[in-house]
Amino acid sequence: MACTPADSAQNASFPTTHDCPPPAALDIGGLPIAFALTTGTKSVTAVNNPASGQNNVFCGFCRDGNSGTQTGCFAGDQTPACPTPLEPSPIACTSNTGCPAAYPDCVQRNPGALPTLVSIFCIQPTFNATVDAAGDLPGPGAVSLPGTAQLLP
Numbered sequence: 001m002a003c004t005p006a007d008s009a010q011n012a013s014f015p016t017t018h019d020c021p022p023p024a025a026l027d028i029g030g031l032p033i034a035f036a037l038t039t040g041t042k043s044v045t046a047v048n049n050p051a052s053g054q055n056n057v058f059c060g061f062c063r064d065g066n067s068g069t070q071t072g073c074f075a076g077d078q079t080p081a082c083p084t085p086l087e088p089s090p091i092a093c094t095s096n097t098g099c100p101a102a103y104p105d106c107v108q109r110n111p112g113a114l115p116t117l118v119s120i121f122c123i124q125p126t127f128n129a130t131v132d133a134a135g136d137l138p139g140p141g142a143v144s145l146p147g148t149a150q151l152l153p
Helices: 129-135
Strands: 047-049 054-057 060-063 105-107 117-123 139-145
Antiparallel strands (some): 060 105
């Protein structure tokens, strides 16, 4: 679509929007995320997958394991190094029985879930009508940072 992007010190195409996509040569694709928004409580239970050697799998996808002659490709990866037949898209799973023979392991990239450091806080009003309306302020905010912890004696 025709558009007039804003500008910034970062580069002339900033900000990128759906109306002003980046040049095709610089587009790395979209990330489809199936949000299941709720005002209630939601819980998900991990499963252990001894056949693949991965525990705490919350969001399993079929993968060609990553040892021996296996490539480590997830189903849907169209890279020539991946097993044939190539699958047209990723395959979500809850156990190995839901995966095709070429991608037998139901795993996620790394075991476990969610960042380890999180915070929920309140955001005060800015008293700028445009900012407060766009940010729904005053109101709650949340942030998460991937992190690790080490217990020392």
